Amino acid sequence: MTTLSAELTERSVEQLAGDAAPRDIFDELSKRAVRRALLTAIAVPGYQVPFSSREMPVARGWGSGGLQATLALIGADDNVKVIDQGEDAGVNATNLRRLIVGNAGCGEETETGLADVIQSRHRIPEEPLKDGQTLVLQVPVPEPLRGVVGSMDEQRRMHAEGDYAKMWVRLYEDIVRNGVVSHSADYPCLVNGRYVIAPSPIPRFDVPKLNDSEALVVLSAGREKRIYAIPPHTRVEPLTFEDVPFTVEHTEGAACVFCGSDDTYLIGVPEEDGTTRWVCSDTDWCSRHRPDDDTETETEGEVSR
Amino acid sequence: MSLTLHERAQYAGAPLASPAPAPAWTLSVRGLGKIYGDTSEESIAGTGPEFGTAVSPNTGAIVAAWGVDLDVAPGEALGVIGESGSGKSTVLRCIAGDEPATAGEMLFTDHGGSTERLDQLSPTERRRMRISDISVVYQDPALGLTMDVSAGGNVADPLTAAGWRNFGRIRSRATELLQRTEVPIARMDHPVKAFSGGMKQRVQIAKSLANDPSLLLLDEPTTGLDASVAAGVLDLMRGLLEETNVAAIVVSHDFSVIEMLTTRVIVMQHGRVVEAGLTDQLLEDPQHPYSQQLVAAARG
Ligand SMILES: [Zn+2]
Numbered sequence: 001m002t003t004l005s006a007e008l009t010e011r012s013v014e015q016l017a018g019d020a021a022p023r024d025i026f027d028e029l030s031k032r033a034v035r036r037a038l039l040t041a042i043a044v045p046g047y048q049v050p051f052s053s054r055e056m057p058v059a060r061g062w063g064s065g066g067l068q069a070t071l072a073l074i075g076a077d078d079n080v081k082v083i084d085q086g087e088d089a090g091v092n093a094t095n096l097r098r099l100i101v102g103n104a105g106c107g108e109e110t111e112t113g114l115a116d117v118i119q120s121r122h123r124i125p126e127e128p129l130k131d132g133q134t135l136v137l138q139v140p141v142p143e144p145l146r147g148v149v150g151s152m153d154e155q156r157r158m159h160a161e162g163d164y165a166k167m168w169v170r171l172y173e174d175i176v177r178n179g180v181v182s183h184s185a186d187y188p189c190l191v192n193g194r195y196v197i198a199p200s201p202i203p204r205f206d207v208p209k210l211n212d213s214e215a216l217v218v219l220s221a222g223r224e225k226r227i228y229a230i231p232p233h234t235r236v237e238p239l240t241f242e243d244v245p246f247t248v249e250h251t252e253g254a255a256c257v258f259c260g261s262d263d264t265y266l267i268g269v270p271e272e273d274g275t276t277r278w279v280c281s282d283t284d285w286c287s288r289h290r291p292d293d294d295t296e297t298e299t300e301g302e303v304s305r
Numbered sequence: 306m307s308l309t310l311h312e313r314a315q316y317a318g319a320p321l322a323s324p325a326p327a328p329a330w331t332l333s334v335r336g337l338g339k340i341y342g343d344t345s346e347e348s349i350a351g352t353g354p355e356f357g358t359a360v361s362p363n364t365g366a367i368v369a370a371w372g373v374d375l376d377v378a379p380g381e382a383l384g385v386i387g388e389s390g391s392g393k394s395t396v397l398r399c400i401a402g403d404e405p406a407t408a409g410e411m412l413f414t415d416h417g418g419s420t421e422r423l424d425q426l427s428p429t430e431r432r433r434m435r436i437s438d439i440s441v442v443y444q445d446p447a448l449g450l451t452m453d454v455s456a457g458g459n460v461a462d463p464l465t466a467a468g469w470r471n472f473g474r475i476r477s478r479a480t481e482l483l484q485r486t487e488v489p490i491a492r493m494d495h496p497v498k499a500f501s502g503g504m505k506q507r508v509q510i511a512k513s514l515a516n517d518p519s520l521l522l523l524d525e526p527t528t529g530l531d532a533s534v535a536a537g538v539l540d541l542m543r544g545l546l547e548e549t550n551v552a553a554i555v556v557s558h559d560f561s562v563i564e565m566l567t568t569r570v571i572v573m574q575h576g577r578v579v580e581a582g583l584t585d586q587l588l589e590d591p592q593h594p595y596s597q598q599l600v601a602a603a604r605g
Contacts, residue, residue: 161429168465169451173458175472176494241472 025103026071030054034072034227038218041229046191047159048142053225056099063096063121065222066138070100070119073134073218079107081115086123086265086281093121110284122185124206126264126285129215131232137200139221142228144188144198164196167239175244184249190237191230199236205248205265210236254278259289330376330414331520331552332400337373337409339395342366344407352576354595359390359576369395370576373409375554379416379519382546382553384567384584386560386599392576393556397524400554401441402431413438415519416550436466437516444525446505449512452498456488456508459497463515482511486541503534510542514549521546521553527562539565560603564588572596 030052037051056064074080082097084090088110096119101108109115112127119136129135145155148166158164167188174181181187185201189210199210200219210217210230217230230236240246255262257277264285266278280286340348343364349371351362359368370392377383385393399406402423411423415438426434435441440463443449450459460479461469469475483493486507492500497508506526513521526542527535543566546553555566563570563584570587572580572595580593591597 161432163432163466165462165466166451168470169454169458169462172461172465172472172475173454176455176457241475242470244472 025057025099026054026068030068031072034068037227038069038072038229041218041227042216042231044195045231045234046195046197046228048197048226048228050225051227053222056222058092058096058099061140061223062092063119063138063222065220065224065227066119066121066136067096067099068222069136069218069220069227070117071103073136074100074104074106074117076105078104078116079109079114080104081109081112081118081284082120083118083123083125083282083284084121086125087283089283111288112284122201122203123265123281124202124209126280126282128209129213131214133215135213135215135217137202137217137219139198139200139219139226140223141186142198142219142221142224142226144186144196159195162194164190164239167196171239171241175241180247181240181244187246188239190239192234192236195228196239197228197230203249203265204238204246205250207236207238207246208248212236251278256280256286259286260291261286261289329378330412331379332375332377332414332554333412334373334375334396334400335410337375337396337399337411338371338407339369339392339399339404340366340371340407341369354574354577354579357575359392368576370399370573371408373571373573373578375571375578375581377520377552377554379552380550381569382555382567384563384570385554385556385573386558386563386570387573388558388599390575391573393558393573394524395576396573397441397522397554397556400520401439401522402426402428402435403441413520416517436463438518439520439522440513440516440518441522441524442506442509442513442526444528446497446502446509449509450497450505453496455494456483456497456500456511457493459508460512460515463512467516478515479511482514483508485514485545486511487537501534502530503538506530506538507541510538510545514545514551517549518551521551523553523555523566525557526555528557528559542566560588560599564603572599 037049041049056067058064080100082093084093112125117134121138148170171181186198187204187207188196189199191197212233220227238246254266265281267281268276271277343366348361348364348366352368387393398404413423414420457479460482461475464475488507527538567584570584571578574595580596591600
């Protein structure tokens, strides 16, 4: 643990959650209910399994679904890493990590390779995930057909019959209007050739990481009470026309000002002089790939908003 | 006037009661019935033209259609005429699979010669038939089109449903179909909700032809359009029916539509078929009093 993130942890938990996190925020019976839903989700890749999402000490939509999945999965011997938009040190990530450690008695970790469970909002870490690891993605809107058809009955029918014509029409319309498929995040993907999913608002850059992943990926929506999964080595294909290739975000010539990487997911920070400063979104990865590692801890604080 | 319904049908070359040789017809329907409410036998008695009602005096059920036989062959158009409440649209919805029939057999044979009993398919299988085998053009374009999607996107819908995954090919097929139905290509990327009634029907027709269906069902396709607009759409449909090998069923209350598009016709009243025959003969010499009334109205 860096001293910075430890300090931040202390401060933000005091501000947001009051005293030390209660151990009983999620009881064993509730964990079992989530595990049962998870087993179904893993057995039927991409299928949204309803679960009895509980009230958690975070607002729904702020990772309550991810938190329940993580607590159901993690044991005292495991290490948890929590990131928000790639950052371990953010207030929400810190609060969630504190709640998880308090409840499960597990260790905390920022280094991707050493974490057993990684809970994340809107990013997949740069370092490739390994066999035995689990990525828990926080999902605000689990239904990829929302916005395509209004009726929930019709959405369910379409999934049941694998009838995704209206989704393809939407992609067609997108190309006609914008020249490209404009989904920048939450790009619809076909899992195991069967179910179309919303991969949560990860950037297109992260979508290829879902295909044939070594790690188990769990997607959990607390507000919508839906959990779904991508088991290791599952085919995940972004919906793409044969003649309009799927592309990931990339800015020619952009490189991280700290570590120099030009092949990571970079965030553009507008400067006063009108130029853009590029920095890695994955702050832990960035801090481990700098030329001289030990002098950079202070700068890391500045990167986070 | 002395011919029975059966005799007249045979005279007109439209075998009704005799079982049709399966491969000759695209669609062969026998004894089709649809009852809303109590579906027991009790509901049938006391309904039909001779009683002047489709509502059962015994059960209060609505016998919207009963004992309907019809056949339609490739390249042929069959008319179904009757006033509102006659059961003609119910028959069409049962054939389309928009609602399940209460009774009857529906034998469907596609271009390739493979045959299905439509009445025995699951709702999922019925919907699958609607992708490329059976198309419907509705009176209300909102039933056949997605209003906030462009004309091209609406035509792309059945193509993507049939597995088309090449944007360029989808686009050129949509362009070709919209050209064929005389929708200005300059407007193909505009949402159809901005289109006039006649133009919406042309987009619906383009969409219905996307996957070369074997059976095309037209439900009052020009009702509600201005006369001059309707005439244009009818002209278009007549041309399309002539140049393709599609079997069509045209449902209308308007004999001028039936006259323009079909060669054979059945007349429905209170849920029953009261007369069947060749369209021009039936128009010239209607036998059933109800048919005479409809013809008189059209000629008036
Ligand atoms: Zn970096």
